[in-house]
Amino acid sequence: MNREEQIRLENIADTEHEIFALLKQRYSPRIFEEKMISEKDLNRLFEAVRWSASSFNRQPWRFIYAKKGEDGYTSILECLTDGNKKWADNAPLLMITLFKEDNDEGEKNFYALHDLGLSLGNMTIQAQYMGIGLHHMAGIDQEKAQKMFEVSDGFKVASALALGYYGGNIEALPEDLKKREVAERKRKRIDQFAFHGKWKN
Numbered sequence: 149m150n151r152e153e154q155i156r157l158e159n160i161a162d163t164e165h166e167i168f169a170l171l172k173q174r175y176s177p178r179i180f181e182e183k184m185i186s187e188k189d190l191n192r193l194f195e196a197v198r199w200s201a202s203s204f205n206r207q208p209w210r211f212i213y214a215k216k217g218e219d220g221y222t223s224i225l226e227c228l229t230d231g232n233k234k235w236a237d238n239a240p241l242l243m244i245t246l247f248k249e250d251n252d253e254g255e256k257n258f259y260a261l262h263d264l265g266l267s268l269g270n271m272t273i274q275a276q277y278m279g280i281g282l283h284h285m286a287g288i289d290q291e292k293a294q295k296m297f298e299v300s301d302g303f304k305v306a307s308a309l310a311l312g313y314y315g316g317n318i319e320a321l322p323e324d325l326k327k328r329e330v331a332e333r334k335r336k337r338i339d340q341f342a343f344h345g346k347w348k349n
């Protein structure tokens with residue numbers, strides 16, 4: 149077993165209750181195999197998005213993606229925060245997520261971000277099934293991305309993604325990120341966010 153395989157094994161969640169294996173195995177890598185995601189596999193990820201739950205079936209999600217070496221890839225990278233720029237170019241594919249702000253009646257769609265999140269959940273688990281790691285990034289300059297990609301009025305940039313097959317060389321990371329890549333994973337206890345019958349602070 150090589151170092152990268154060991155990292156992936158160590159990142160399996162130590163759950164308190166048994167859950168679906170793909171959920172336990174999912175984590176957000178900063179290193180990836182130097183292999184482009186195939187068009188077939190990319191379409192499978194978007195097919196998973198297509199069948200996500202969506203309020204009134206409005207499907208407000210949108211995506212802009214680019215492969216390493218393409219101008220669009222460089223543009224997405226330029227929109228990321230400095231912290232994400234330190235590692236994101238390890239990914240063979242970068243993506244921006246967007247949502248449609250209004251419904252077809254011209255009213256604000258309160259559930260648009262909720263639906264985008266559901267679609268990304270579908271994509272994430274489909275990717276895990278295919279051996280593809282997704283690293284979701286909040287660290288993106290949304291306004292810069294809006295202008296750079298000339299996003300139509302009524303649509304908003306939400307987040308960014310780095311995608312690639314699991315693998316890669318941890319030595320590609322700076323020292324601080326090497327430590328984060330292998331750090332113990334922690335989560336809040338269930339009783340800190342799920343309340344039975346009444347609100348708890």
